[in-house]
Amino acid sequence: MSALEARQQSAAGTDGTGTLRLIRLAGLVATAALVFGIVPEVLGSLWLKVLISAAIYGLAASGVALLYARLGLVSLMQVALVGVGGWVTLKMWHATGLPFEIDMLAGGLAAAIVGALLGLPALRMRGLYFALVTLMAAAAFQIFITATQFPNGGEGWLGVSRSAPAFMPRPLLATTDAAMFRYVVAVAVLCFLAIEACRRSRAGRAWALIRKSEASAMAAGVSVAFYKLAAFALAGFVAGVAGGLLAATIGVLDARSFPAADSVMLFALTLVGGAYAFLGQAITGLLFRAVPALLNDVGVDGDIAFLIFGAALLHALITAPTGIAGQLFGLFGRLIRLGGRR
Amino acid sequence: MGAYGLFLVNGLAVGAIYALSGVGLVILCRATGVLNLAYGAIGAAGAMIAWQLMQYGCPEAIGWLAAIGTATLLSLAYGRLIAPHLSFREPVVRAVATLGFAIMILSLMNFSWVEAPRRLTLATDAIGLSILGMRVTGTRLIALLAAVLVTLAVALFLAATQTGLRMRALANDRDLAAVLGVPVVSVETVAWGISGVIAGFSGMMFADLVRLNPTVLTFLVIPAVAAAIVGRLESLMLTLAGGLTIGVVESMATLIRPVAPFRAAAPFVVAALLMLWYQRHRRLTFAGRD
Amino acid sequence: MxxxxxxxxxxxxxxxxxxxxxxxxxxxxxxxxxxxxxxxxxxxxxxxxxxxxxxxxxxxxxxxxxxxxxxxxxxxxxxxxxxxxxxxxxxxxxxxxxxxxxxxxxxxxxxxxxxxxxxxxxxxxxxxxxxxxxxxxxxxxxxxxxxxxxxxxxxxxxxxxxxPVPSNILTAQWAIDNLGTKKVACIALNIPSNGVWSCDQTDRWLADQGLEGVPVLFDPGSADLTAVLLEAVATGADTMLVSLPANLGVAFFKAAEEQGLRDQYNWIAPTPLYKEGVPEALGDYWDGKIYINAELTPxxxxxxxxxxxxxxxxxxxxxxxxxxxxxxxxxxxxxxxxxxxxxxxxxxxxxxxxxxxxxAVKNYRTDLLCSPWYFGEAASHQPNHAGVELVIKSTGFEVVADCFEAKGGMFEDILAMEKSQGMTGAN
The missing domain is CATH 3.40.50.2300 (Response regulator)
Incomplete structure (x- = not known):
């Protein structure tokens, strides 16, 4: 909860002092220049691909964070929803050949519908018990997708080819790795902004009220069911879009990429990154994809890398209850105060 | 009828495995509020060490002791050293953290034992009897019997002993129980210990009946969670029934052609449907109560 | 610079x-x-x-x-x-x-x-x-x-x-010639690009020979291999083709041992079971009962x-x-x-x-392979399609048939292509 307060404080501070706003703006511009201008030019193909994956899963994590930070709900099925989005995107492309953006939106919508349907039980239950419903959904998805696989241009409803598999090409705007990286980051930022817009609208106020007390939300005339499901739909949508981006990056998808355990892992890392700010989800994406790649690249044995990863996960959950982003914001706040005193 | 009987008996044998794990999960969850996703990994570690000792020529009894000892130690280590740091976090966070522990144990196992065909053979595999046309080995009978006996024993323990009473008190309301003088730490330690013993036992059973593979055994915890969900994470009897039902549904689904390829999803479908049915009369949820 | x-x-x-x-x-x-x-x-x-x-x-x-x-x-x-x-x-x-x-x-x-x-x-x-x-x-x-x-x-x-495809077919071919196989249950994982594909091809090849193959497919995470075994038994096949990774294969044979089915069926398998540790893991029960095809020479x-x-x-x-x-x-x-x-x-x-x-590599000969190897300019490659049949013993593996070529079905086309392009130096 302290992270939330810290955020609110820093938000209040932004409105108050001009210098802070300036620092923030300068930071944003510098980050944008770094991400869009410099990073794609200096990195090799390996690290660009790793960062693309990290951005994609950071985007997926923003859905998990939305549910957790705004409604206190835990979703352990986000990676499965990424799979749903990827499946629909691939199916759409192979079936219709429409531009990638339309296929991706279809993937996002499909995952939103599935997410909202699986969110239905949340109207009546919460906490661990609800989290386990979502885990069951993720586990069932793993079984179903292993048996059906992802479309690769084949015949029939499932679209799995018996002979030469076809790749889905990258979007026209992003045929190279560098362009794909910019494309993925731009889509992720758009989704982040959409979530932020919802948070600041009527929906955000409804979520805040529901989180405080469902009874008083109802008494205030808020449709608890509608806004809860809207949150699930939004979380599902970003997962679906992430799935579409993943499919575009590689061209094909494999059932092995979406195990139930990964959904649990993504939630854990969302906590570790920090659920209350988008910086946290960026960190989550990096932890989920860039850290294992780094360990692999420096030649750490794959098993030992997992050992380090598990230990680090436990350590971070214990020592950083507000997530790494929360710690960074705390640090930043202290620095500002120090500077102000001088 | 012949085929149905065959698959029914087989389903009960498999269901016993789910039930046994589910009971181990539920007793810990009731007493400590932790749903232990490392349960499968802990059992697998016990089984791997037992197998290694038996490869070295140790008698089976030593293997059993090593398996149960290893699992109990691992369970206690987590319960005493790591879990207390998270005791004031919400239940989901405490459950998710155990995944970190599971990954650590799993990667250590994969590092120590390179992937190879292994097989754990117990003396009880050799004996068996024929039921409805299917041969049921002693190990399967033991698994079924153990599931029932452990359920009864734990239920009796909770109902009749002082520690059991304290566990129930903790399960009902942690803060209140602590205020009333329940020694939280020692009661929790007992719960982690009991859960570890059951994990070690079921780890040996799984390694024999499913297969001796660390990854498979580790992630078998997910269908076991399904059995625990049927028991609403509190009722041992319902967990037992749930585990057996799941096993039978999964096995019988083999006979229905269209769903046969998806039958491994049976635990999740059964659990999710039952969970929805349980909740059918609830209308509202209120913050603070899970 | x-x-x-x-x-x-x-x-x-x-x-x-x-x-x-x-x-x-x-x-x-x-x-x-x-x-x-x-x-x-x-x-x-x-x-x-x-x-x-x-x-x-x-x-x-x-x-x-x-x-x-x-x-x-x-x-x-x-x-x-x-x-x-x-x-x-x-x-x-x-x-x-x-x-x-x-x-x-x-x-x-x-x-x-x-x-x-x-x-x-x-x-x-x-x-x-x-x-x-x-x-x-x-x-x-x-x-x-x-x-x-x-x-x-x-x-x-x-x-x-x-x-898996040639290896499945070679071991089935040997069983047809030597064990009198008429109907095969192809037991494999339900992964489309692996088990589904290889069983499909094997069953097609069997159909070409006027025989029958039935796929028995299951999820790799399945805990319950006895149900898979019972399903395979229910197909009415006389031969069980166990096309599984070594670990799952050993578990499957253990389920069959539990049911005492060793002598009711022919048991055959492709290469994955030709692996160190398999005979020890299977034990004496299966001595001389499982026939395995090796993709390269022993x-x-x-x-x-x-x-x-x-x-x-x-x-x-x-x-x-x-x-x-x-x-x-x-x-x-x-x-x-x-x-x-x-x-x-x-x-x-x-x-x-x-x-x-x-x-441009063609007609590459080595005693580790049963047939000459080539790369070639083609949309698909299957240069290795001959193998050795082994039988499992409690102490290891024994050769029952030295290098032999897969015949019929899809292999007719491959052999014709090799001949016309001189891939194996035999034209």
């Missing part, structure tokens, strides 16, 4: 190369190491040739044996004058059974490191994801452990192993290449590296590459030339 950088890096690699050579020659004297390549006994110190490999190491199974054998052979070549003076810099990446990682590490090798070829690849996911990259970047892959359809149906990948043969393979492994591989079929396949792949590079002028070794030269 680029020149300056180049000099520095080559100085570094020179000194590293010298250090490695010193180490290698030390080892060579100790073990009286085999001669490879030029056989000079002198370490190569020229500009390194970059070769890559992508293997599935961390995950449900370990497919790195081929790359391990290739690494050992390259070390031996480097210690013996290299490729006409140029040492091979062999870089192996682990795809961790993840398509994303597979794509990342392949990009690293192909785009960042700019390897001239890939050798010894073995994976369940890598080929599906990267086949297009290899084609777009015009880099050739001599794989050694292909397991999925996409690996065989790729323009720039050819493997020295057979994969490990304990005395042919010159078989001997050389074992010597190189003993002298240059790590003690824990396996000595199995995939290790043999990796050794063959590495030999094909080295023999091809040796024919080229050292200064002409770049990706385009190497790809061209590798694709």
């Amino acid at each position: 680029a020149n300056g950088v180049f000099t520095i890096s080559s100085v570094i690699s020179l000194s590293a190369g010298a250090l490695l050579a010193a180490l290698a020659s030390g080892a060579a004297h100790a073990a009286d190491a085999p001669k490879c390549g030029l056989g000079t006994g002198q370490a190569a110190d020229g500009r390194p040739i970059l070769i890559g490999s992508v293997v599935g190491e961390t995950g449900p199974d370990d497919f790195s044996a081929g790359a391990d054998a290739a690494r050992a052979y390259f070390k031996c070549v480097n210690a013996n004058g290299g490729i006409n003076g140029r040492p091979i810099d062999f870089r192996v990446e682990d795809d961790q059974w993840s398509p994303e990682t597979a794509s990342q590490v392949a990009s690293k090798l192909v785009k960042d490191d700019k390897v001239v070829a890939l050798v010894g690849n073995g994976s369940f996911v890598e080929m599906t994801v990267n086949a297009k990259l290899y084609e777009d970047e015009n880099v050739a892959v001599v794989a050694s452990a292909c397991a999925v359809r996409e690996c065989f149906e790729a323009r720039n990948i050819a493997s020295t192993n057979q994969g 490990w304990d043969r005395d042919g010159p290449d078989a001997k050389r393979w074992r010597e190189v492994m003993d002298a240059f591989a790590r003690p824990e590296d396996p000595r199995d079929t995939f290790s043999q396949a990796g050794f063959v792949s590495a030999n094909i590459l080295v023999d091809t590079l040796m024919e080229m002028k050292p200064e002409e070794i770049d990706r385009d030339n190497v790809t061209k030269a590798l694709k």
Whole structure:
């Protein structure tokens, strides 16, 4: 909860002092220049691909964070929803050949519908018990997708080819790795902004009220069911879009990429990154994809890398209850105060 | 009828495995509020060490002791050293953290034992009897019997002993129980210990009946969670029934052609449907109560 | 500027190369190491040739044996004058059974490191994801452990192993001729590009022979193999084709042992069960009852290449590296590459030339393979389609039928193509 307060404080501070706003703006511009201008030019193909994956899963994590930070709900099925989005995107492309953006939106919508349907039980239950419903959904998805696989241009409803598999090409705007990286980051930022817009609208106020007390939300005339499901739909949508981006990056998808355990892992890392700010989800994406790649690249044995990863996960959950982003914001706040005193 | 009987008996044998794990999960969850996703990994570690000792020529009894000892130690280590740091976090966070522990144990196992065909053979595999046309080995009978006996024993323990009473008190309301003088730490330690013993036992059973593979055994915890969900994470009897039902549904689904390829999803479908049915009369949820 | 950088890096690699050579020659004297390549006994110190490999190491199974054998052979070549003076810099990446990682590490090798070829690849996911990259970047892959359809149906990948389809069919063919098989239950995983595909092809081949095959497919995470067994029994087949990874295969046979079904059926299997530790894990019960097809010749043969393979492994591989079929396949792949590079002028070794030269390889003969190997310009590659049939004993494996060719069905077309293009030197 302290992270939330810290955020609110820093938000209040932004409105108050001009210098802070300036620092923030300068930071944003510098980050944008770094991400869009410099990073794609200096990195090799390996690290660009790793960062693309990290951005994609950071985007997926923003859905998990939305549910957790705004409604206190835990979703352990986000990676499965990424799979749903990827499946629909691939199916759409192979079936219709429409531009990638339309296929991706279809993937996002499909995952939103599935997410909202699986969110239905949340109207009546919460906490661990609800989290386990979502885990069951993720586990069932793993079984179903292993048996059906992802479309690769084949015949029939499932679209799995018996002979030469076809790749889905990258979007026209992003045929190279560098362009794909910019494309993925731009889509992720758009989704982040959409979530932020919802948070600041009527929906955000409804979520805040529901989180405080469902009874008083109802008494205030808020449709608890509608806004809860809207949150699930939004979380599902970003997962679906992430799935579409993943499919575009590689061209094909494999059932092995979406195990139930990964959904649990993504939630854990969302906590570790920090659920209350988008910086946290960026960190989550990096932890989920860039850290294992780094360990692999420096030649750490794959098993030992997992050992380090598990230990680090436990350590971070214990020592950083507000997530790494929360710690960074705390640090930043202290620095500002120090500077102000001088 | 012949085929149905065959698959029914087989389903009960498999269901016993789910039930046994589910009971181990539920007793810990009731007493400590932790749903232990490392349960499968802990059992697998016990089984791997037992197998290694038996490869070295140790008698089976030593293997059993090593398996149960290893699992109990691992369970206690987590319960005493790591879990207390998270005791004031919400239940989901405490459950998710155990995944970190599971990954650590799993990667250590994969590092120590390179992937190879292994097989754990117990003396009880050799004996068996024929039921409805299917041969049921002693190990399967033991698994079924153990599931029932452990359920009864734990239920009796909770109902009749002082520690059991304290566990129930903790399960009902942690803060209140602590205020009333329940020694939280020692009661929790007992719960982690009991859960570890059951994990070690079921780890040996799984390694024999499913297969001796660390990854498979580790992630078998997910269908076991399904059995625990049927028991609403509190009722041992319902967990037992749930585990057996799941096993039978999964096995019988083999006979229905269209769903046969998806039958491994049976635990999740059964659990999710039952969970929805349980909740059918609830209308509202209120913050603070899970 | 680029020149300056180049000099520095080559100085570094020179000194590293010298250090490695010193180490290698030390080892060579100790073990009286085999001669490879030029056989000079002198370490190569020229500009390194970059070769890559992508293997599935961390995950449900370990497919790195081929790359391990290739690494050992390259070390031996480097210690013996290299490729006409140029040492091979062999870089192996682990795809961790993840398509994303597979794509990342392949990009690293192909785009960042700019390897001239890939050798010894073995994976369940890598080929599906990267086949297009290899084609777009015009880099050739001599794989050694292909397991999925996409690996065989790729323009720039050819493997020295057979994969599940020929191995399934060869073992079924032997059972038809020798055990009187009429109906086969093909027991495999329900993964479309692996089990579904290989059982489908096998059943089609059986139909061509006027016989019947029934697929019995299940999820790799299934806890309950007895239900799979019962399903296989319910098909009414007389022969059980157990097309599963070793670990699952052992568990399946254990379920069959529990039900006492050994003598009611014929039990046959493709290569994955030809693996060290399988006879011990299966135990006395199955002694002489399971017939397995090996994609390459057995490990304990005395042919010159078989001997050389074992010597190189003993002298240059790590003690824990396996000595199995995939290790043999990796050794063959590495030999094909080295023999091809040796024919080229050292200064002409770049990706385009190497790809061209590798694709031109035909009629490559070694006693580790039952039939001559070729790469060729085709949209799919299945050069290895002959095998050895073995029977499992409690103490190990015994040969029951030496090298024999797969006949009928799809193999008619392959043989006709080989003949018309002179791939095996038999036209």
